[in-house]
Amino acid sequence: MTSALGPGGRDRDTEGRARSARPRDGLGRPLPYGAEGVERQPEGVTRTPARTLAEAQALLDAGRPFHAHEVFEDAWKSGPERERGLWQGLAQLAVGLTHAARGNATGGARLLRRGAGAVAEWSAAGPGRERPYGIGVAELVEWARGLAARVERGEVPLDAAAAAPTLAPGTTRGDG
DSSP states (O other), X not given: OOEEEOGGGOEEETTSOBOOOSOBOTTSXXXXXXXXXXXXXXXXXXXXXXXXXXXXXXXXHTTOHHHHHHHXXXXXXXXXXXXXXXXXXXHHHHHHHHHHXXXXXXXXXXXXXXXXXXXXXXHHTSTTOSSGGGOOHHHHHHHHHHHHHHHHTTXXXXXXXXXXXXXXXXXXXXXX
């Protein structure tokens, strides 16, 4: 995607939508133009659920939860409507971890709890949803609520890689 400055000096993509061309750090924070940033996740990629989880886990393990959120966002936008709540909840968990790593205790805790609720609600909606695609929903919800409590106690900013969850228990973090 190419960007150009549009009206008002804002970065725009080829269709005229606002898109920041500024480089970003590992937690998705904008850096000054010309600074060395981390590679951004491509947007609008259709992945299998297994590939989504593998890429997101690798990004979480690398301390890049903002980028993992973008992978989950692609899944909710391109996947089946019936799975939207699962992928949105996972994206909220990744953004909650992002905010906590940035030092935003209020936003981090709020998004971790919201994401935990969304994932728990999705899994409670019917049989076969307890471990979708191998995701340990109960363990993930417990992780999110526990991390939210730590964040509310003031344990921010935190190391995003060290605090990252394992999405599918039984696999080594980073194996995807």
